[in-house]
Amino acid sequence: MxxxxxxxxxxxxxxxxxxxxxxxxxxxxxxxxxxxxxxxxxxxxxxxxxxxxxxxxxxxxxxxxxxxxxxxxxxxxxxxxxxxxxxxxxxxxxxxxxxxxxxxxxxxxxxxxxxxxxxxxxxxxxERDLISERTKMGLAAARAEGKTLGRPAGSLGKSKLDGKEKEIEELLGKGMTRAALARYFEVSPPTLTSFLKTRMPDLHKAHRQPSKKK
Structure with missing residues (x-):
């Protein structure tokens, strides 16, 4: 039916x-x-x-x-x-x-x-053609004015962890491992490590995971 x-x-x-x-x-x-x-x-x-x-x-x-x-x-x-x-x-x-x-x-x-x-x-x-044309014209105009296109060297991109710095600090302070923290925030361990290195370097050093002995 x-x-x-x-x-x-x-x-x-x-x-x-x-x-x-x-x-x-x-x-x-x-x-x-x-x-x-x-x-x-x-x-x-x-x-x-x-x-x-x-x-x-x-x-x-x-x-x-x-x-x-x-x-x-x-x-x-x-x-x-x-x-x-x-x-x-x-x-x-x-x-x-x-x-x-x-x-x-x-x-x-x-x-x-x-x-x-x-x-x-x-x-x-x-619509697609107009958007493409506007994008090309915008890029050409920016180049003509000597503007640098793309993200400036050394600038930080957006992260899913932005705004969670305080919570990250508290959880690490309570002894949560980085692996568990990554799972908690639903990000990969490398993403978490990169965030700590670039956004919270002092915390990164203080809570650096000990390397495994061979």
Missing amino acids: PQVFAYIRVSTAKQDHQNQELEIRRYADKEGIQIDHWFRLEASSRKSTKERRLDELLDELESGDTLIVSELSRLGRSLSQIVLTIDSLREKDVTFIAIKNGMKFNGDHDATAKIQIAMFGVLAEI
């Missing part, structure tokens, strides 16, 4: 989550639609988690099912990603509804949907 799925991509703001859900529920009530499944994704999740979660949803959908979102932008961060997702839905013969955009594609047999998706594809290609 065909199922109806609602997909919400939420930011860390609770209000954003509530607004999307309320909009979908209002639409469903107005159209007499019963939502069978809700899929929610935190926008702050890692990229791999986002892709995996969206893939899970696409795997769940079958021919005749319906997917509802509050707006197109919830399907991806770029037009090309959105186009690929919509095309996947069309190929699976899934009805797709984007409420704010006033869009409703009735699966693979919807000729209008095929035309619109093709147009989106052209726009996505134009």
